[in-house]
Amino acid sequence: MTRRDYGQYCGLARALEIVGERWALLIVRDLLVRPLRYTDLVESLPGIPTNVLATRLKELEQAGIVERRLAPAPKRGVLYALTAAGIELQPALLALGRWGASQMGDPEPGEIIRPELMTISFRAAFDARAARGVHAVWEVHVHDVVLHLVVDDGELVSGVGPAPREPDLVITFGPDGLPSYRALMRAARAGEVVYWGRPESLDTFLRVFTLTEPAKGKTG
Amino acid sequence: MTRRDYGQYCGLARALEIVGERWALLIVRDLLVRPLRYTDLVESLPGIPTNVLATRLKELEQAGIVERRLAPAPKRGVLYALTAAGIELQPALLALGRWGASQMGDPEPGEIIRPELMTISFRAAFDARAARGVHAVWEVHVHDVVLHLVVDDGELVSGVGPAPREPDLVITFGPDGLPSYRALMRAARAGEVVYWGRPESLDTFLRVFTLTEPAKGKTG
DNA sequence: CCGAATCCGCAGTGATACTG
DNA sequence: CAGTATCACTGCGGATTCGG
Numbered sequence: 001m002t003r004r005d006y007g008q009y010c011g012l013a014r015a016l017e018i019v020g021e022r023w024a025l026l027i028v029r030d031l032l033v034r035p036l037r038y039t040d041l042v043e044s045l046p047g048i049p050t051n052v053l054a055t056r057l058k059e060l061e062q063a064g065i066v067e068r069r070l071a072p073a074p075k076r077g078v079l080y081a082l083t084a085a086g087i088e089l090q091p092a093l094l095a096l097g098r099w100g101a102s103q104m105g106d107p108e109p110g111e112i113i114r115p116e117l118m119t120i121s122f123r124a125a126f127d128a129r130a131a132r133g134v135h136a137v138w139e140v141h142v143h144d145v146v147l148h149l150v151v152d153d154g155e156l157v158s159g160v161g162p163a164p165r166e167p168d169l170v171i172t173f174g175p176d177g178l179p180s181y182r183a184l185m186r187a188a189r190a191g192e193v194v195y196w197g198r199p200e201s202l203d204t205f206l207r208v209f210t211l212t213e214p215a216k217g218k219t220g
Numbered sequence: 221m222t223r224r225d226y227g228q229y230c231g232l233a234r235a236l237e238i239v240g241e242r243w244a245l246l247i248v249r250d251l252l253v254r255p256l257r258y259t260d261l262v263e264s265l266p267g268i269p270t271n272v273l274a275t276r277l278k279e280l281e282q283a284g285i286v287e288r289r290l291a292p293a294p295k296r297g298v299l300y301a302l303t304a305a306g307i308e309l310q311p312a313l314l315a316l317g318r319w320g321a322s323q324m325g326d327p328e329p330g331e332i333i334r335p336e337l338m339t340i341s342f343r344a345a346f347d348a349r350a351a352r353g354v355h356a357v358w359e360v361h362v363h364d365v366v367l368h369l370v371v372d373d374g375e376l377v378s379g380v381g382p383a384p385r386e387p388d389l390v391i392t393f394g395p396d397g398l399p400s401y402r403a404l405m406r407a408a409r410a411g412e413v414v415y416w417g418r419p420e421s422l423d424t425f426l427r428v429f430t431l432t433e434p435a436k437g438k439t440g
Numbered sequence: 441c442c443g444a445a446t447c448c449g450c451a452g453t454g455a456t457a458c459t460g
Numbered sequence: 461c462a463g464t465a466t467c468a469c470t471g472c473g474g475a476t477t478c479g480g
Binding site for chain 3: 038054075
Binding site for chain 1: 226227228229230231232233234235236238240242245246249266267283305308309311312313314315316317318319320321322323324327328330331332333334337340341344398400
């Protein structure tokens with residue numbers, strides 16, 4: 001299934017054999033936001049060689065993580081979507097992302113930031129305990145992208161697009177300021193975002209989404 | 221730091237740049253059990269080229285994940301140990317391992333199983349909620365390896381070697397039967413292990429360590 | 441335009457031998 | 461014990477081309 005097996009009967013080794021190759025988990029990450037077509041993935045993953053993308057998609061489909069769907073009416077074509085097994089990668093992926101964020105400073109020159117990925121950042125930063133008993137709907141506007149966050153008693157649904165019901169609060173950030181989760185939360189804490197709706201809902205927002213700034217000192 | 225950066229300001233991308241290369245997370249996994257010397261790692265990771273191991277250890281040290289220590293008196297030499305940042309990889313590593321285990325059938329012919337790694341399996345299978353209010357000490361003998369499990373109110377410490385205090389229960393498994401977590405738990409549930417101590421403690425054992433057998437159907 | 445396949449050069453890897 | 465050295469191999473990066 002992969003370039004070479006590790007030869008160990010171990011869950012981690014098996015996971016790395018399946019999704020340990022270059023670009024594989026980044027493809028899964030992007031598909032956790034929503035199903036995408038081939039060309040969307042080429043855009044979302046700058047620098048990926050197209051042959052590698054095609055190979056990964058085949059491997060992930062073969063492994064039962066990704067499935068090909070026919071795109072709906074307006075624009076026909078192929079949509080790549082995660083299967084149930086693929087979605088089950090999310091906890092591992094969020095944990096890895098949290099660790100990586102803890103090792104991460106401010107953006108390097110040339111690094112791209114895609115606001116759609118903030119849906120994943122919100123999932124990673126979500127504190128289910130702090131969200132016990134909370135029922136809230138937020139809409140976040142970052143540059144030209146709209147995200148929604150729906151919390152119902154410790155459960156979060158985050159995605160792109162407007163909120164499915166009337167949001168308690170609309171938070172607008174940009175067009176200046178990097179469209180990163182960290183920059184948004186710094187601004188929100190500093191009162192530097194524009195919001196509209198019930199102001200007290202901003203406190204809840206800041207409480208259920210933790211900041212996770214890296215600790216001081218050497219980051220490596 | 222790695223063969224090539226992904227060029228994205230994203231926690232997951234950063235994590236993969238640091239520990240995404242072949243063998244890296246398996247080295248971290250083994251060091252999560254205990255500090256090891258170079259030759260221990262060569263044995264624990266059958267098939268790893270020694271130049272790759274040397275390279276990875278340098279990269280991991282450079283990244284602040286692994287540190288070199290001088291081995292204590294009896295056998296001098298170098299010990300590789302995880303730093304705090306390395307230990308913080310554990311949640312991500314356990315989550316990946318749980319997913320991999322869910323994709324995993326029974327051992328393939330030729331796959332090795334190392335009983336020491338069951339310390340990691342126990343951490344991955346540990347249900348902190350079920351362990352609320354539980355205080356227990358178990359000792360597990362698998363083939364020629366002794367492990368200890370100490371639970372104190374939702375917190376688990378697992379490691380190799382005998383229990384630090386009088387165990388409530390000693391569970392012996394082997395020498396026949398594969399020394400895998402899954403095989404042990406199947407046997408324990410079926411009453412096919414030898415135990416010595418307070419029998420009622422076996423129920424608690426089975427309750428706080430979940431089985432996590434893969435769901436039926438295609439595993440990919 | 442979408443969804444790739446093809447080709448080339450190179451860097452990372454695997455396997456083994458060797459050394460302070 | 462703790463690596464380094466060498467060399468063949470293959471996966472990857474980069475670009476171009478191609479079929480529906």
